[in-house]
Amino acid sequence: MDHPKALIIAEKPSVANDIAKALGGFTKYEDYFESDDFVISSAVGHLLEIAAPEEFDVKRGKWSFANLPVVPPYFDLRPIAKTESRLKVLQKLIKRKDINQLINACDAGREGELIFRLIAQHAKAPQAIKRLWLQSMTPAAIRDGFASLRSDADMQPLADAARCRSEADWMVGINGTRAMTAFNSKSGGFFLTTVGRVQTPTLSIVVEREELIRKFVSKDYWEVKAEFIAAAGVYEGRWFDPKFKKDVAAPDARENRLWSEAAAQSIVAACRDKKASVKEEAKPATQLAPQLFDLTSLQREANARFGFSAKNTLGLAQALYERHKVLTYPRTDAKALPEDYLDTVKQTMENLAENSSEYRPFAKQILQGDPKDPKAKAGYGWIKPNKRIFDNSKISDHFAIIPTLESPKSLSEPEQKLYDLVVRRFLAVFYPAAEFRVTTRITEASGHHFKTEGRVLVSPGWLTVYGRSNQADDELVAVQEGETVQTESISAIPLKTKPPARYTEATLLSAMESAGKWVDDDEMREAMAEKGLGTPATRAAIIEGLLAEKYMVREARELIPTAKAFQLMTLLRGLDVEELTRP
Structure with missing residues (x-):
């Protein structure tokens, strides 16, 4: 027998190509790469789908309640027509005499597990199986992945979960769709009504x-706003009820809403041109940087900020991971990094400080940290163990989306926008909290209370990464202690409640x-x-x-x-x- 080799099956041709480049020493053939130890080929996404065996299935004309539900005792595999030629290539390679091991290099997640398992099942592959589990697509990460392949036994729970989900989707989707379609078509015609789990x-x-x-029925309400003159200038206050308590029975009630115009006008009349006393309290407040992105929070942010659809964001993140290799694996539900990742984070920061004029000042500041901090490790600055960032218990298959050690070249404008979101979030999370001074001022005129709030940024902390410096957001006009102010103008403003x-x-x-x-x-x-x-x-x-x-x-x-x-x-x-x- 020839020298035994392992067959590596990737999820798509571009990944097979990257693996061949990273490992080196391959000759390219039409549908695969080969070296002394490995053969590499790929699927193109799903090549097979599960189906009910012929004898248990119900044909479309018989979609009546009498023939439902279809619960087959087992599932057959059916090749997907447009990719059948690809399946044949893989079957041929699996049957080669010199292939003694299969390595699953499909995407490191539940779907990638299923794609590979169905191919191996369909080909009745007898070989031992190992799993390549990648967090990023850089050549170094691919080589590291091959140095620590996972065992088949380790992957069994994920494979079971993948099968279970796909069979549950089939059971609910097929039976639900057929039942609803039968119901909607019972008086003739065929009205396809799709249903899904x-x-x-x-x-x-x-x-x-x-x-x-x-x-929703809109209700009228009124707010009362007043302007007060102090020695230092004019400020605005809004009437509120200091005794207000939230009530589940009255979801529209707020401390500053009045439900009759008469009540609002009586406050206006009582306070017009009157003198008023002032009490205020200033409290410090801090705001931590938001956590690192998982896919859902990245999709939300990109939709809110740029109007990208969830599908677009996933496509862009996948391209930044796979093609450009500048982001880690995007299909993740974790917002934390592994606890042994401090060195990698430090290298990533050094890379940003060296190669990116845009992020250099922030990355340098993080690496420098606070010279007076006794806990800081030399050269690591603000990068230190912190459960909000490094926490193994918050990671299942993959960790948060962060930049890799590769520097981006030739990104499209949407790709650049998404890359920038991820890098800035990555930088911000290591910065100290932003500090504010929040001032609440209560002005009392004729027994009525008016509230004015001001918020001043004292130390921008992580907001620096987003271009904020120490500036007053809404600095209040100063009032001296014990100063009496004068009501300058006051009016009732008619408003309407809004639907959700x-x-x-x-x-x-x-x-x-x-x-x-x-x-x-x-x-x-x-x-x-x-x-x-x-x-x-x-x-x-x-x-x-x-x-x-x-x-x-x-x-x-x-x-x-x-x-x-x-x-x-x-x-x-x-x-x-x-x-x-x-x-």
Whole structure:
């Protein structure tokens, strides 16, 4: 037998190419690379899908309730037609006599695990399996990954989870879609009504919000605003009720809202041209830098800041990871780094200080740190153990998205914007907290109280990274202790209560992420506390799927459910299918 070799299967051709370059010594053939020890080839995403075996399946004409649900005793694998030639290449390589080991180099996540497992199952591969687990695509990271391959036994739980999810999606999606389609088509015709395990509960969140907006009845209320003259100048105050307490029964009530014009006008009349006394208290406040990005928080920020859709952000982050190699693996749900990552962070900072004029001053400042800090390690500055940043217990498969040691070359404008978001967040997290002085001033005229708030930035801390320096945001006009001020002008302002806002992609991603909190069953809520609807990697596709199926439309940044969505929800509620209408 020839010298035994390991077959490395990557998820896409570009990754196979990167692995060959990083390991070196390969000859390129049409569909694979080969060296003395390895053969490398790749899938192109999913090559197989699960399906019910022929004898258990129900054909489209028979989609009636009598033939449902379809619960096959096992699942067959069906090659996906447009990539079948790729599957044949891999099968041929797996059957080679000199291949004695398979290395799964598909994306390091649940989906990558499934892509590989289905190929190995379909080819009835007898070889031992090892797993390449990458956090970033730099050549050094690829070589390190090969030096510490994971065992097949280590990966079994992830493989089981991947299979379980894909089979659950099939069971709910196929049976739900067929049942709803049968119901909608019972008086003739064929009305395809798609339903999904994650898609439909997500849609219910959007529909429920729209129902609240439609039912909303606006109420009139008044606020009273006054201007007061002090020796140093004029400032504004807003009337409030110091005895106000929040009440669940009155969700619209606020400390500064008056529900009748007469009440507002009586305050105006009582305080007009009157003298007033002033009390104020100033408290220091600090604000920590936001945590490092996981995929969902990056998608939210990019949607709020640049209007990027969740799908676009994922595509850009994937390109920055795979093609440009300047970011770590993006499909992550962690906002922390491993506890042994201080040295890598230090190298990354040194790299930014050396190669980027834009980030140099911040990276240098972090490496320099505070010379008087006794805890700082020489050369590490502000980079030190800190559970908010370095915490193994907060990491499952992958850690937070951070820049790699590669410097970016030729990024497109959207790629540059996203890269900048990640780098600035990475720099900011090592900076000290921003410090403010918050002043609350209460002006009392004729027994009525007016509130004025001012916030002054004392030390910008991490805000420096975002271009903020020590400036007064809303510095209040100074009032001396015991000074009496004069009411200069006062008026009642008529306003209306507003309905809840429609979801944008940013707010819907947040709602999906925290969907566990809305579960009524205590035990289920406990189980879902850390989990939401979908995973960071699938949420974008779920939203896009609902748009493609015309269950929602995008108007400016708002997501609006269509009549089709309302029909489906009415139908599911009418049939009492709670599982698909609640998170």
